[in-house]
Amino acid sequence: MEILVCVKRVPDTAENEISVNSSGSDIERGDLVYSVNEWDNYAVEEAIQIRDKVGGIVTVVSVGDADSEEVLRREMAMGADKGILLSDDAFAGSDGKGLATILKAEIVKGKYDLVFTGAQADDGAGQIGGMLAAMLDWPYASLVNRIELLDDKKIKIGREIAGGNQEINEIDLPCVLSIQTGINEPRYVGIRGIRKVASVEIPVHGASDLGVNPGSVGKAAAGVSRVDYFVPALGKGAELLEGSIEEKVEKLVELLKSKGGIK
């Protein structure tokens, strides 16, 4: 199997509190810790497990600036065979359709059986996989939490649907799948693994390498663009307990008693 996994470098929400900058033009990026998008990690692990079972090559690809090289290297340390960085000034500010256009141009240069994306990334859009598949005219399934290989023409997949139930489908190859967390347990990547791939060359493909018209991607071509960021106000907000930690414990015990929270 030739498998391509699309990955994205994102602020790590487990490590950062995300806040809005003073002008509201962006999130505060000063002290952010970045990592690979959590969903993508599961997608890479799944690709590696399939390759280890039936042979083949796992390639990881990212659209981004030079910083994105570090997440490609991390996924190669996990076990991906190759990395490709798609980078060009013309790509900056692309919307979902622009990103899918760039990725499609790379995909048609290869001979992939499977293309994976994470089910979503930091912006919660979950759109790249479905757009890519439609552009390629390949079948697509989202929220995939199980993959079973049938033969070299088709696979069986499980999709996560409401209530913890699973929808089983058969899907022809080549196809695009968006991978949901929990499908596997991504392996740990140590410093040693990262050192091993530190000097592997990662090719960088720009608009002209890909045959992408620079006017069809990037900020100018984006039909969807962010205007500003702000802090959401969903409800009236919690009453925050004040005082020392002991005082908070006491207050909470009283509240729980009065609300039937202690039987």
Added chain:
Amino acid sequence: MALQIFAYILHKDGVIDDTALEMVAAAGKLDPAASLTAIVVGSKTDTVCNSLITSFKEVWKIDNDALSYPNSEVIRGLLTRVIPKGSTVLFALDPFGMDIGPGLSIKLESAYIPDAVGFGGIEGGKLKAVRQEYGGQVSTHVLCDISGGAVITIRAGAFRAAEASGAGGAVVDKTADALTGGLPGGARRFIEIVQAEVGDVDITKSEILVSVGRGIGEQENIEIIKELAKAVGGDVSCSRPIVDAKWLEKSRQVGTSGLTVKPKVYMALGISGSFQHLGGIKGSPFIVAVNKNPKAPIFQVAEIGVIEDLLEFVPMLTKKINEMK
């Protein structure tokens, strides 16, 4: 010019999903002058279609035995045949909407807005929509050129459902148009639904839930949650990352991809409060949130918030409750 809006209706076993009336409200926010059409795809959908005419001026029906299960690859092909270019098409954000939306926007050559939670008007062919990023920690306004149409997924619960009232609509059978050229989408074939496993405790019946999330850090720390649950006489539940890490069974997971619970008291410990998690909490329980991140969205919906590290706070709370007894 008024928008032409289509709302895709989710239904199961003849029952219309709550999001149908939320889409009526969302369409009204998008463009009060819009012409709004419901689309119903399935098999034996007459009851569904006939009850929708109170809320929609027009209901398009695509009905065939081969459509008894909503396979999004098939339905995308059908919709591409019947929906005019330039239309605005609404889906509820659920596993079906997420499956069909992005690809349909490519096929209709229109814009795609995922997971909209609000609309701020249209100016010069550009729609202002509200979305959330980073698990709900920040919101953003997006501007979207909808002059060529749009596919929009709507977050369940984000728009207050409209009253079902006398739209006096009519059902239009579009089956023949949609199926001209045969059944599309044959490269993905639905096989079956595997039902979720039933656990040892039914958390949907629990009155007190002590729920744990990513903030617990390590598997061995789950023990302090179990001890608190025992002290208060409640059951342990959790958010998705705990199940992904296989620290607790799927049957303990609260959320849209897990179970819907309706306790009297819900303690969210180290849970940030994504909308998928909150979507599984019904019946307006008394919610207590303990989290060391003051920006966690859970604090916007909880009654009581405690900004502390749960690893320190929870054992102290358990001890205090046990001393009282």
